[in-house]
Amino acid sequence: MNYTETVFCINEKMNIIEVKNLTKKYAHLTAVNSVNFNVQDGEMFAFLGPNGAGKTTTIKILTTLLSPTSGTATINGFDVCQQTDEVRGSFGIVFQDPSLDDKLTAEENLRFQGWLYNIPAKELKERIPMLLEMFELKDRAKDLVEQFSGGMKRRLEVARGLLHKPKILFLDEPTIGLDPQTRNKIWEYLRGLKQKEHLTIFYTTHYMDEAEFADKVIIIDHGKIIANGTPAELKTQTNQTTLNDVFLFLTGKDIREVNISTPEKMKGSFGH
Amino acid sequence: MRALLIIWYRDLLRFLRNRLRIVSSLLQPLFWLLLFGTGISGSLRFSGGQGTLGNFNYTEFLFPGVLGMTVLFTSLFSAISVVRDREFGFLKAILVAPVSRVYLGLGKILGGATVSTIQGFLILVLLPLVGVKLRLNFIILFPLVFLVAVMISALGLLISAQIKTTEGFQMIMQFITFPMFMLSGALFPLTNLPLWMDILSKINPATYGIDLLRQTTFRLLGLPDAVRQAFAITLFGKPVSIMTDILIIFVFGTIVTIIAAKIFARQEK
Numbered sequence: 001m002n003y004t005e006t007v008f009c010i011n012e013k014m015n016i017i018e019v020k021n022l023t024k025k026y027a028h029l030t031a032v033n034s035v036n037f038n039v040q041d042g043e044m045f046a047f048l049g050p051n052g053a054g055k056t057t058t059i060k061i062l063t064t065l066l067s068p069t070s071g072t073a074t075i076n077g078f079d080v081c082q083q084t085d086e087v088r089g090s091f092g093i094v095f096q097d098p099s100l101d102d103k104l105t106a107e108e109n110l111r112f113q114g115w116l117y118n119i120p121a122k123e124l125k126e127r128i129p130m131l132l133e134m135f136e137l138k139d140r141a142k143d144l145v146e147q148f149s150g151g152m153k154r155r156l157e158v159a160r161g162l163l164h165k166p167k168i169l170f171l172d173e174p175t176i177g178l179d180p181q182t183r184n185k186i187w188e189y190l191r192g193l194k195q196k197e198h199l200t201i202f203y204t205t206h207y208m209d210e211a212e213f214a215d216k217v218i219i220i221d222h223g224k225i226i227a228n229g230t231p232a233e234l235k236t237q238t239n240q241t242t243l244n245d246v247f248l249f250l251t252g253k254d255i256r257e258v259n260i261s262t263p264e265k266m267k268g269s270f271g272h
Numbered sequence: 273m274r275a276l277l278i279i280w281y282r283d284l285l286r287f288l289r290n291r292l293r294i295v296s297s298l299l300q301p302l303f304w305l306l307l308f309g310t311g312i313s314g315s316l317r318f319s320g321g322q323g324t325l326g327n328f329n330y331t332e333f334l335f336p337g338v339l340g341m342t343v344l345f346t347s348l349f350s351a352i353s354v355v356r357d358r359e360f361g362f363l364k365a366i367l368v369a370p371v372s373r374v375y376l377g378l379g380k381i382l383g384g385a386t387v388s389t390i391q392g393f394l395i396l397v398l399l400p401l402v403g404v405k406l407r408l409n410f411i412i413l414f415p416l417v418f419l420v421a422v423m424i425s426a427l428g429l430l431i432s433a434q435i436k437t438t439e440g441f442q443m444i445m446q447f448i449t450f451p452m453f454m455l456s457g458a459l460f461p462l463t464n465l466p467l468w469m470d471i472l473s474k475i476n477p478a479t480y481g482i483d484l485l486r487q488t489t490f491r492l493l494g495l496p497d498a499v500r501q502a503f504a505i506t507l508f509g510k511p512v513s514i515m516t517d518i519l520i521i522f523v524f525g526t527i528v529t530i531i532a533a534k535i536f537a538r539q540e541k
Binding site: 084 | 274275282285289290360364365366368369370
């Protein structure tokens with residue numbers, strides 16, 4: 001009986017991310033407050049919320065950069081606190097702020113990544129030109145990253161995040177400050193990868209049009225999840241026509257005073 | 273282990289690519305040797321300070337001190353790369369990779385130590401400019417320079433592992449490097465000091481590094497034992513031998529390296 005149940009579970013779509021009662025407390029603030037959600041394998045998952053809502057803190061916990069105060073999270077079946085190496089090998093990430101080595105070339109940045117992820121030399125030799133080609137950076141491969149525009153750096157970061165063929169790609173506001181052409185291009189690549197390689201994409205964004213094409217949307221505010229469903233479901237539930245309206249309906253129209261003294265922002269401004 | 277080599281290689285690559293830094297970091301020791309050394313030599317002669325040590329040359333005394341100073345400054349300041357990587361975000365990209373963070377820390381220490389040793393080697397090239405002949409046996413200095421460099425680089429990592437901004441790093445380093453340098457015996461022998469300064473200089477790990485390099489250099493230059501012993505530091509009233517220096521540096525260096533690598537590994541972003 002038990003056996004058949006197990007088989008049944010495997011045939012079901014697998015949860016590649018499982019988050020249970022996840023909480024992160026700082027001295028004067030609860031950044032993430034008992035959050036629960038699952039992400040299915042191959043899903044495009046938008047994680048939305050106003051500034052300071054707890055998005056980046058959640059991503060940092062899921063990517064082993066922070067440890068939670070309580071609760072659990074698994075990535076690709078591995079516990080983010082206990083099995084850090086397996087977790088780290090399972091995802092690629094594009095951070096909110098730039099994270100390339102400016103003094104190295106595009107190619108060198110990728111090569112370093114390949115070494116860090118222990119990609120065999122032969123495979124690396126194939127994948128680096130392939131990714132540079134795909135993200136239209138091939139003719140700049142040997143240029144120092146400090147000479148790149150913001151859009152080129154972003155594309156290189158996405159390429160770097162994909163180098164070791166992760167199961168999940170985390171993107172924390174990947175298109176912030178980019179022109180519509182570059183934004184469009186980056187999403188085009190990512191949607192292609194989701195279809196071709198069944199990549200799970202977990203992203204945050206403030207551009208609500210970028211959340212419209214998500215399979216699943218979660219809205220978090222003050223560290224708590226306030227909405228969870230497909231874009232269509234959320235629109236029906238709130239009786240709104242666009243996700244932008246849904247977002248404003250649920251989180252209010254007041255501008256958030258993100259106090260610089262809150263721990264998350266302190267980490268943010270001094271931490272990178 | 274892989275992580276160690278990658279980080280080490282990156283630091284080296286960045287150093288070699290930064291020609292301006294290489295040249296500018298050679299200027300300071302050159303000024304010390306050429307201007308300070310020559311100036312003090314003259315005033316020592318003026319005060320008739322030769323006495324029992326015969327025609328001892330201050331530049332020969334100063335050179336190992338300046339070599340040690342270069343290692344001290346380069347090693348401590350190369351730790352700024354950790355802070356800079358944190359500011360520029362690259363550190364996060366390394367910290368989410370499936371590699372041991374302890375080895376990342378060790379890679380940083382070895383990277384800094386290697387860069388320091390290369391800088392030390394370049395200083396040797398300056399020696400003929402200040403009237404000290406280059407000798408082949410100076411090669412013996414390099415493993416010793418590297419040993420000292422590892423100890424100081426580990427100290428640098430220990431400090432930088434918790435600092436978030438380059439401004440903060442520079443401020444703290446000002447408070448650490450200058451007293452460490454002044455109390456190390458790099459510029460003057462640590463003899464006839466008042467008790468408080470004597471104690472401070474003996475707590476200073478750089479003191480043993482300078483003493484090691486100086487005693488070794490004096491041997492390599494073939495100076496009489498009397499000269500070497502006259503300038504050797506004493507610990508609890510006994511002169512410190514080259515082996516004792518090595519032992520102290522090795523033990524202290526190992527302890528600091530372990531602590532620094534652990535603290536680096538434990539940091540949260």
